[in-house]
Each structure stands twice: as structure tokens, then as C-alpha cells.
Amino acid sequence: MSHSTNTETFLKDNKKVDWHNETLWWVRSKRDVSSKQIPEWEQLRELASGIKDSVLSNLASYLEEFEKNAVANGINVHWAADAKEHNEIVTSILQKHNAQKLVKSKSILTEECHLNEHLEEHGFEVVDTDLGERIIQFVRQPPSHIVMPAIHLKKEDISEIFHEHLQTEKGNNDPQYLTEAARQHLRNKFIEADIALTGVNFGIAETGGFVVCTNEGNADMGVHLAPVHIACMGIEKLIPKLEHLGVYTRLLARSATGQPITNYTSHFHRPRPGQEMHIILVDNGRTEQLSREKFRNSLKCIRCGACMNTCPIYRRSGGYSYDATVPGPIGSILSPGVDLKKHQSLPFASTLCGSCSDVCPVKINIHEQLYEWRQVVADEKLDGAGKRVSMTLAAKVLASPSLYNMMGKLARKSLALLPKSLINNPLNAWGKQRDLPDPPKDSFKEWYAKNRKS
């Protein structure tokens, strides 16, 4: 289904749309305040982008360096070409340990790979431990935002969900009370877990370690209690050196929520005595995206979600309208690379306002890439014959001054003659909720001919 169709559904509840819009705008505003306290903010963005340029241009060497150092640290390194292989690697580790129960902190990569479904099919228990993710896991929904997965739900909805799944008091909507209930429930899950799985925010080539950022501490609760830690990392998440974390840790949380740093920035280099640590390096379309020059730097993304919070479309259409693992502007330039046919409407789910590019902490030119994907959609003839015919015709008219003048006059005349009811009818998308301008008698060109001597 196209973005516009999904959006119409979301827009039906105007009050909720306004709430969603204002809530995310509030997060964007916090980001503005926080970023403006750092005089070197724009310089940091430039550095973050430049470091990733170096990573992407030299990715194979950095991956090898990372692997060598990680292995020397006692970490088991796995390589997965695609989602299927990634999921099989996770399953094989579970099987090797006769593990049944897995706790998992937030990882968009595992969403992309549909790991939970895969593990459940194989009879394992998977528990998402990020509060937002646990909420939506109860109702079997995907995240609607990469940083705030349950932002589409109101506290009344969450209270209902917890009442059903955690036996909380019916009608108690207090976030404090609901969070405490989740805390008690998840603490048991942490204690019982056989294996803890995390995502990776940054992998460090120079040291062979990786960094996981959370506010809840759920990643750490999982991995420091469980006997096995599996970390899943997209190959683009590498940075060359430890010192580069200085740049990214200053940008990430400020961009995401406006806080100066996540409360926990955890650096993993070796398993604790008796523990086993695995890292899975996943391609799943990333090397293909790397090969597309115009879209290459979409791989710089550090998943802060700032482009979602600022996007006037996302704020009013909700995460599900994108029907993709990563919603919002960045998702709309990543997803067409994965499945162009399915996601062909996403590059058009934008006014090309450019706010996404200006908030992006790694300076991805998101709106320019949306424009470029539109060209690809048209070149591949995915957008329907009707549009192609009308665009070809329009280009013809606009390339000829005489045709243009004639058509313009005709349009103005007929608009002046036609009754408003005919122009502003529901079949005309412009006129459904908007008037057309009153057509003037003379165009500027005609006025000029009468009023200025050439």
C-alpha cells in the first residue's frame, strides 16, 4: 500500500495526529536547544560525516582490522551475507548452548532481519527488554519509530496492554506505575535468560570492541547476567578509532532526544570470565547500497531518529504509514535500495523541504537522495503509465513557448467559465479541500506586451 493511502487512515483521528505531531516536535525542540549549547555543533557534524566518508571508502580494510582485533580480544566473529544467514547464526548459537530464553535490547538490524519471528518459529522465547519494545511486542506490532518504538500509542492503550499481559490495575494509566510493573516483570526475564542479544551503535576497528547506548540500562542488565552475549551489527556501523567516539557520543543523544549523552554508553571488548561473546557482521543489502554512488552516504546513518522528529510528514503520518523497518526520511532513502517496487511511494512521501538534511548529525543529504530515488522510480517505469504520459506531455508543452501560451490561456478561460462546483469536486485532488486561484484575464506575459515596449 502506498504511503498516501496509509496516511489517510492515520489522519482520520485528528486529535491523535495533533498529539503525535506536537510530541515529536517537542523532541525536535529539545534537540535544537541542546545542539545550540555546543558552539562547535556544525563542525562536529562535518567531522562525523568526514569520518564516515573515510569508513565507507575503506570499509573492507576496516572490517578486517575490526575482526582481527575482536578475535584477539576473545570475541567470536561471524559474517552474515543476508538476514537469513544472520538468523541462522543466532539460532545455531542458541542451539549450541541448549538455550531456551533470550533477552534482547533494541536492535533495528534484528527488526530488519525479522529475527523474533524466526526464533519463535523455532520454539525459542524472545523477550524485548526496552520498555517501548516490550509494549509493542505484547501486541505484536513493529516499532513505529527507531528511538521511541511505542510513540504511536497513548498511555491508555499501554495501560490496557499491561492490564492484559502483566495484570496491572485496570484503568491505571500512570507511566510511573506502568513502568514499575514492566521493571518487575523484566527483572525476572533478565535473571532467567540463557542468552542476551544486543544491537551495536559503534564498532571500533582499532580496538576490536563495540559500543551500545541505552538510557534504561536494559542492554547491560541482559548481557552482564546472561552467560552468552550476541551482538548484531550492520557492517556500516564501524568507526576507525576510539577517539572518534568523542565526536559521535556528543552528537547521538543530543540529536535523538536532546539529552547530552545516553545514561549508559557501554564499551564491550572482552567477555567476562566464563562468558561467551559473539558479534555478527551483517551485510543484507549494505554492500549493494555502497555501490550506488548517489545513495552511498545513506550508510552514514547512526540511527538517532532526528530526521523523523523533524519531518512534517512523519509527524503527521506516523511510522506505520511507511510500511518499512526504518520509517521516516532516512528509511525512505534506505528502503528503496532493499525493495524498490514495494517502497516506490516513499521517495514521494516528502515535500523535499530539507529539514531532515539539516538536522542530520552525519550530514546525509537525505532530501537530495529522495529526489534521486524519484528519478530511479520513473526510469524503472514503476510509477504508472498515466503519470508518464502526463509528464511527457507537460514537458512537451513547456518546451514550446507557443504551446505554453495557448494552453495557459485555454486553462485560464475554461477555469473562469466553469462553475466552481465542477472545479472543486472530489475527483480533483487539488479542489477537494482547496480552492483554485481565480484566473486572471491576462497572464503576466500578456500584461507585459500591453504595458511595456520591447
Place this chain on the structure above:
Amino acid sequence: MSSREKILGNIRKLGLEPRPLPEIPAFEVSKDLEATFTSSLEANHVTVISCRSEEEVKAAVAEQTRPYQQVINTLPDLYSSGIDLSTVKKPSDLRYVEAGIIKGAFGTAENGAIWVPENLAGIRALPFIVVHLIVLIDRKTLAGNMHQAYKKIEEIPGFGVFIAGPSKTADIEQSLVIGAHGPKKMTVIVF
């Protein structure tokens, strides 16, 4: 062909020209590191206690731990009672511990982040599993920003964490709740 070779091969065949790494310049930091450090922490729901002598530190620790029965302590010189670390067999033994006392390696002024390598945490799970985390920081160690902070990490531990505040979440309608999974309370004693 293994996936490793496939992935590396796919990248190499693109023949991308390696781009140089940018130099990170030195940025200006706060002139009063301790004041900035303190206000960063306080803005993030951390109680900060400033001490000028060992006696004051001991008194502050005693005061902070007074309400609790179960205290885990990595600093026997400062606090004589509490659970002995060596008696902890597995991390989940810490499940019902109310308070934990640790020392941070250094603090960072711009965001209050305190570097806790695993040798100072005693047990990796400790800073996360206790209800009230008490961290001691020597005011002479403060870094201005994260660039300076990473320069201060000389030896990379098997595990190390920057802690900037108690466990928190805003996943329910963006309402802030302190104490999602880990500490519901955090106190930093600057000495």
C-alpha cells in the same frame, strides 16, 4: 565462497578511493569543570555531594547508605560494612541489593558522564542492578568534553561504561520515569 569473502569481495570490487580521516581539533571546554560537571549531573536527576576531606566523604557515604540493609561495597577503606564482593558467586546474586558504592575513574563536565571500567565496578552487573548507585569521583580527574574523556582512557578494559545518570525511560507518552531497569537513584560524591 564464505560470506566473509563475499562481503569483503563485494566491497573491494567497487574500487573506492580511500578518503582520509579528518583531524579532530581541540574544542574549548568549560572554565569551571566541577561546576559544569555538577550541573550536568543535577540536570539528569543525580544528587551531587561535594566533599573536602576523607572524613566528609566517609560521612556522606554513611549518610547515603543509612536506609539500606543490603549494600555492596567496592571501597572497603571508606565503608566498612556491606556485602563482601568475593562472596558474590554469580551476578544474579546481586538481585536484591539496595545500594552499591563504586569509584569512577574520571568524570566529564559537559554531560556528567563518569567512566567506570570493570575493575572499578567490581562486578560488571553491579552499577546496573542496584537500586541506589553511589559513585565517588576525584575532582582532579574531570575532563571537559568527550574528546578529552576518550584521551584519558589509556587502557581499554574488557568492559567499561560511561554512566551519566540513573536508569530512565520515556517510552510511555514521552513521560520521564526514573528507574526503568537499573538504579532508581544515583548519588555522586565529588572529593
Place this chain on the structure above:
Amino acid sequence: MKIALFIPCYVDQFYPQVGIATLELLEKLGCEVDYPKNQTCCGQPMANSGYESKNEKIDELFIDNFAGYDYVVCPSGSCTLHVKDHLHSASRETEAGSIRNNVYELVEFLHDILKVDKIETAFPHKVGLHASCHGLRGLRIAAAPELNIPPFNKTASLLQKVEGLQLVDLHMPGECCGFGGTFAVGEEALSVKMGNDRIKDHMDHEAEFIVGNDMSCLMHLEGIINRNNMRVKVMHVAEILNGGSL
């Protein structure tokens, strides 16, 4: 100084008064202005729909019309940006390049090239400034609110020279109005929602007029305003600077 006036197609056809105001304003400021009569459109509607490849002839016509001038001035940030970013020619790339360099949105031209320091007109009204996205973040006519750079706003600085004109503060000053070219029909429901939200912001701050550098955004907002008989009006910045009469 040879100046060519580029009047976007929809301004030519639907808002000739904006073209007239632009021309008169430039003339008042002492400019000699040519209006190349064979001009049509910059090709943006096709390009933003994914059909940049169909624009070859439109680009050639644009070069026919606008090559050889010191400046090309246009009362639209969006069309100016399109020319700046996308005008190319296989056979005349040098000419294309110099047009890309010399094309200016009207306010940019007044502010940066003519360095206008006095506007001899009055407009005693409360005005909300709609910063169209392509002017704001493409041409950088004002400091985008997302960036940590010293604030500036070329449009506001000109409007502030108009006697009696009072600019109102807005809740979301850099927010898109939802026009977006074909987005306005392709995502009709969302486009209108965005437009309504924009208008509400201006009305909540008691603006009598929504003023902007792009008639396309204003056409969209005006369409909603007229349909719902709202009390606010839209006006192009050229009309005000030229001495807006009501």
C-alpha cells in the same frame, strides 16, 4: 547591469500581479530589466516527479532565453533553486553554468546584490512570514532553525524596513506548508493537514497576512483559506515591497 526577469509559469498564468510588482519594484530601484518573452517554465514539476530526463528541451529553451545576462531574477525561491541545482545542457554547459551562478531569487537579489537599505512604502499590518523551504534551506535566504549558526533572515530584514509592518513570531517558523508540488495532489490529505496547521500557527499569532517568497506555497494556503472563509490573507513579498495596496 543586464538583468533578465524570470517569471515562473504559475505566476505568469495565475498571479500576474506578483510579476508586475516584481518588475515595478526592480525598475523603481533603478534596474533596467528585460523580460525574455519566450520563457515558459524551469522544468521543476517534471524533475520533482522523477522526470528530470524529460527536461532536455525545456533546459535548452531556458538557456535560449536567459543566457548572456549578468543576473536572472525570479520571484520564487523554489524555481530559482531548481535552476541552480539542475539546469544543464549537453552542448552549452558553459552558458548553463553561468545561468546557475547568476540566477537569484528576488529577495536575495535585493539584499545581496542591490544591497537595498531603504524601502519607501508603508504596510501597517501584522504579518506572518512563511519561509518557503527551498528558499530557506536551499538558497539559505535565512538561517535554518535546525542549524547552529548566527541567526539572519534576508526577507525579514527587508520587510522590517517597511513602515508600520509588524512581523509576528511563530510556533514553528521553519515548518513546511505541505505544498511540495505534485505532493499537494499525490498526498492530498496530508498536504491539506499541513497547510491547515501552518495557517493556524499564523492565525494563533494574530497575523493578518501570510507573506512569503513563493507564490506556490501561498497558492496552496490561499486555497485552504478561501475554501474555509478564514480571515487571514496571503501576499507575495514583492507586492508588499512594491507598495502593497489593498
